[in-house]
Amino acid sequence: DVYVFGIHPYSNPQDVFESYEPVMRYLESKLPGSRFRVETSRDYADYEEKLGARRFHFSLPNPYQAVLGLNYGYRVIAKMTPDDDFRGLIVARSDRNLRSPQDLAGKTVCFPSPTAVAATMLPLLYLHDSGLDVKHDFQIRYVGSQFSSILHAYSGDAAACGTTVRFWRNWSKENPDKAKAMQVVCRTDALPHNAVVARRDVDPALAQRVAAALVALDKDKAVDQRQFRIGQQHFEPATNASYRRMQDFLARYDRAIGLPPTMKHKRPE
Numbered sequence: 001d002v003y004v005f006g007i008h009p010y011s012n013p014q015d016v017f018e019s020y021e022p023v024m025r026y027l028e029s030k031l032p033g034s035r036f037r038v039e040t041s042r043d044y045a046d047y048e049e050k051l052g053a054r055r056f057h058f059s060l061p062n063p064y065q066a067v068l069g070l071n072y073g074y075r076v077i078a079k080m081t082p083d084d085d086f087r088g089l090i091v092a093r094s095d096r097n098l099r100s101p102q103d104l105a106g107k108t109v110c111f112p113s114p115t116a117v118a119a120t121m122l123p124l125l126y127l128h129d130s131g132l133d134v135k136h137d138f139q140i141r142y143v144g145s146q147f148s149s150i151l152h153a154y155s156g157d158a159a160a161c162g163t164t165v166r167f168w169r170n171w172s173k174e175n176p177d178k179a180k181a182m183q184v185v186c187r188t189d190a191l192p193h194n195a196v197v198a199r200r201d202v203d204p205a206l207a208q209r210v211a212a213a214l215v216a217l218d219k220d221k222a223v224d225q226r227q228f229r230i231g232q233q234h235f236e237p238a239t240n241a242s243y244r245r246m247q248d249f250l251a252r253y254d255r256a257i258g259l260p261p262t263m264k265h266k267r268p269e
Helices: 014-030 043-053 063-071 116-130 148-153 165-174 204-219 240-256 261-266
Strands: 004-006 035-041 058-060 074-080 087-095 108-111 139-142 159-162 182-190 195-199 234-237
Touching: 004 014, 004 043, 014 035, 014 148, 035 063, 035 148, 043 063, 043 074, 058 108, 058 116, 063 074, 063 195, 074 240, 087 148, 087 165, 108 116, 108 148, 116 182, 116 195, 116 240, 148 159, 148 165, 148 182, 159 165, 165 182, 204 234
Parallel strands: 004 035, 004 058, 108 139, 108 159
Antiparallel strands: 058 195, 074 195, 074 234, 087 159, 087 182
């Protein structure tokens, strides 16, 4: 049996594919007779359309998409950890001399997508709570991915960008010279990390075996942990209830800034 495992587009499709291929091969080693195929998406809208069409047997959505998936017949079986990694950052070139949120006034700030929770929504709510009017005090530019967002800030096309703790850590490790020219301006609070969801028509026993394999991944001494991206292999058990805090965040964001139209329309009751 071949199971499609959709990964939300936190980076470009090639990077996402290369990152999660080793995880799929690990699952196959633990579930003989089953095959797992990574499916990437062009952008957040493309991924969410596939999620709504129930294209994936399993998926790794961000917290908002996990809540959204509950409406589409998915259930949470595990989640990434630690939650401390699921924070947003505002990053800029050091020579921009940005020291506080108020320094962004009148400037252009890049984000991956309106529905990117940690890389966009958490930073925007942080800036709102810091006293900025996020609709008028600076210009928002959506560029499709965290990779593109960081490059826009590094190149000077934008004054700053939104990203996540984990992506920034990985990018900095892979681009140490470029990272030396950058600085973290703001750091947000954390939310529950990315979920692992299974479509409800997937055999519950199989779904439980997948969840158990992922939870054991970082403790498996027979596996070369170096094949995984930093922090990528850490999972813990989770259920739908693990994302109630995300639902509370969506309600607060809607009151303060206003959810994107697609999120408001799809938001669970």
